[in-house]
Amino acid sequence: MSTANPFSENAEHLRRRHLKGALLAGLAFLAILLAMIVLVTLLIDVFLDGLPWLRPQLFTNFPSRFPEKAGLRSALQGSFWLMILTALMAIPVGIASAIYLEEYAPQTALTRWIEINISNLAGVPSIIYGLLGLGLFVRGLGLGRSLLAGALTMSLLILPIIIVASREALRAVPRSLREAAIALGATPWQVIRDHALQYAMPGILTGIILAMSRAVGETAPLITIGALTYIAFDLRGPLDIFTVLPIQIFNWVSLPQKDFQRLAAAGIIVLLGFTLLMNALAIFLRNRLRQRW
Amino acid sequence: MPETIIEIRNLSVWYGNFHAIRDVTLPIYRNAITAIIGPSGCGKSTLLRSLNRMNELIPGVRTTGEVLYQGQNIYAPGVDPVSVRRRIGMVFQKPNPFPKSIYENIAWGVRINGFRGSKAELDAVVENALRQAALWDEVKHKLHESGFSLSGGQQQRLCIARTIALRPEVILMDEPASALDPIATLRIEELMQELKKDFTIVVVTHNMQQAARVSDYTAMMMLAEETRTGTVIEFGETQKIFTHPSDKRTEDYVTGRFG
Numbered sequence: 001m002s003t004a005n006p007f008s009e010n011a012e013h014l015r016r017r018h019l020k021g022a023l024l025a026g027l028a029f030l031a032i033l034l035a036m037i038v039l040v041t042l043l044i045d046v047f048l049d050g051l052p053w054l055r056p057q058l059f060t061n062f063p064s065r066f067p068e069k070a071g072l073r074s075a076l077q078g079s080f081w082l083m084i085l086t087a088l089m090a091i092p093v094g095i096a097s098a099i100y101l102e103e104y105a106p107q108t109a110l111t112r113w114i115e116i117n118i119s120n121l122a123g124v125p126s127i128i129y130g131l132l133g134l135g136l137f138v139r140g141l142g143l144g145r146s147l148l149a150g151a152l153t154m155s156l157l158i159l160p161i162i163i164v165a166s167r168e169a170l171r172a173v174p175r176s177l178r179e180a181a182i183a184l185g186a187t188p189w190q191v192i193r194d195h196a197l198q199y200a201m202p203g204i205l206t207g208i209i210l211a212m213s214r215a216v217g218e219t220a221p222l223i224t225i226g227a228l229t230y231i232a233f234d235l236r237g238p239l240d241i242f243t244v245l246p247i248q249i250f251n252w253v254s255l256p257q258k259d260f261q262r263l264a265a266a267g268i269i270v271l272l273g274f275t276l277l278m279n280a281l282a283i284f285l286r287n288r289l290r291q292r293w
Numbered sequence: 294m295p296e297t298i299i300e301i302r303n304l305s306v307w308y309g310n311f312h313a314i315r316d317v318t319l320p321i322y323r324n325a326i327t328a329i330i331g332p333s334g335c336g337k338s339t340l341l342r343s344l345n346r347m348n349e350l351i352p353g354v355r356t357t358g359e360v361l362y363q364g365q366n367i368y369a370p371g372v373d374p375v376s377v378r379r380r381i382g383m384v385f386q387k388p389n390p391f392p393k394s395i396y397e398n399i400a401w402g403v404r405i406n407g408f409r410g411s412k413a414e415l416d417a418v419v420e421n422a423l424r425q426a427a428l429w430d431e432v433k434h435k436l437h438e439s440g441f442s443l444s445g446g447q448q449q450r451l452c453i454a455r456t457i458a459l460r461p462e463v464i465l466m467d468e469p470a471s472a473l474d475p476i477a478t479l480r481i482e483e484l485m486q487e488l489k490k491d492f493t494i495v496v497v498t499h500n501m502q503q504a505a506r507v508s509d510y511t512a513m514m515m516l517a518e519e520t521r522t523g524t525v526i527e528f529g530e531t532q533k534i535f536t537h538p539s540d541k542r543t544e545d546y547v548t549g550r551f552g
Contacts, residue, residue: 107352174389176385176387176389177389177391177392178350179347179350179383179385179389180385180389180390180391180452180455181391181401182347182350182378183345183347183378183382183383183385183456184378184379184382184401184402184405184406184455184456184459185375185376185378185379185382185402185405185406185459186375186402186405187375187405190405194401194405195391198392199392
């Protein structure tokens with residue numbers, strides 16, 4: 001005598017439901033496969049072209065009209081110092097703005113208007129920032145086509161990203177944590193400094209990573225403010241003219257000689273490494289903050 | 294007659310247009326435990342949080358009437374809510390230690406309130422607070438581990454230790470044991486009995502037996518049928534409230550006929 005399987009009813013319907021699930025999972029897998037194929041193809045292509053040109057000269061030499069002598073020295077210096085200056089200006093101002101909007105600002109129509117505008121600014125095309133930088137910093141303040149003008153322009157570009165991310169991180173601080181501190185007689189600033197900011201820091205850092213990665217790859221606003229492509233001397237200060245990695249790459253790609261194309265590929269590898277390094281540093285910092293408790 | 298430390302007079306609280314509690318007049322006696330009981334949503338927590346101006350953190354809240362703390366209205370202009378909360382501390386329903394070490398959980402509040410002593414003196418303050426919260430023996434060997442490494446009941450006692458380290462006069466407790474198991478609950482109740490020698494305690498509780506066990510005075514709150522506004526319908530010594538309530542609704546509630 002066979003015992004009836006108590007789970008056998010509706011088996012056909014259940015099979016169809018599972019099939020639908022499997023179908024969707026398959027489609028989702030195809031989607032990721034497509035993205036991966038494109039990325040891997042790109043990487044292989046770049047590495048095949050660029051790897052032989054990834055030599056010490058690439059880092060130590062200035063640009064040259066002879067591909068075998070040309071290097072990224074001035075572009076590396078420019079990108080490095082541009083990032084430092086941009087971070088120094090955009091991060092404090094961005095976090096301070098987020099603290100004000102999230103913690104102190106009265107909920108008025110004006111505050112909401114400012115909030116909406118900041119969110120919109122995060123989506124403004126970067127060339128617009130270039131035009132603003134050209135008018136305001138290069139001409140208006142008379143900074144010329146300097147590293148400082150470039151860093152100021154970049155700061156404006158990434159400020160909305162940092163503000164929006166920092167606000168979201170501050171908003172995610174649990175109310176119970178704030179209440180615990182307030183009930184001990186803490187002033188609003190003591191709550192922000194010792195609890196809200198610390199709790200929000202991993203989220204704020206994520207926003208900064210995104211913002212800085214965007215800044216290091218941006219080309220359009222720097223071309224607009226006139227970052228030169230051919231610089232054959234070391235950077236002497238923030239008011240010096242400069243160039244950056246993506247501009248140098250763009251310059252090489254646009255040259256007809258095949259070797260410059262390969263040099264550009266090597267430059268892309270360096271830029272990728274630069275971005276990865278920056279992200280790794282920020283992720284390392286973030287994890288250290290998270291692990292504390 | 295016991296000494297009154299807080300005198301609540303005609304206190305009303307609105308959230309926007311919603312009238313949450315109306316015309317509460319109530320004394321809080323020094324070195325005693327006052328329980329606030331009543332059905333869900335009748336405004337017990339609102340009343341409690343009005344006593345140290347924690348309610349102001351909720352946007353749109355409006356308070357009228359007076360809360361006289363040693364004769365001074367805490368809602369008077371010129372009274373800084375920060376200094377009110379320093380004297381009238383609060384323990385919450387869900388244990389909410391800081392994401393810091395056990396030691397720092399207590400030291401932080403002491404430090405931000407202007408403590409300028411030496412490291413050894415701060416150590417002593419932390420130890421005393423933990424001893425008084427009956428937690429010292431369980432944590433003395435791991436003061437620098439996370440506050441989250443403790444059990445729920447221990448976390449709640451850490452929160453109590455953090456509060457009493459500031460030597461407030463009054464401690465407000467918002468259902469301090471409702472998230473804990475019976476044994477942890479019992480320990481909190483025993484602790485409250487110890488603490489009332491030095492502090493005045495006001496406790497909101499859903500648990501009728503708990504109110505009967507721990508409190509000296511009981512305030513019974515109730516919603517008005519038509520307006521959904523809460524108010525205190527009866528106040529008195531706990532024993533009297535639970536054995537000879539003068540209000541029929543109180544009797545129905547404490548005997549478990551509704552609520």
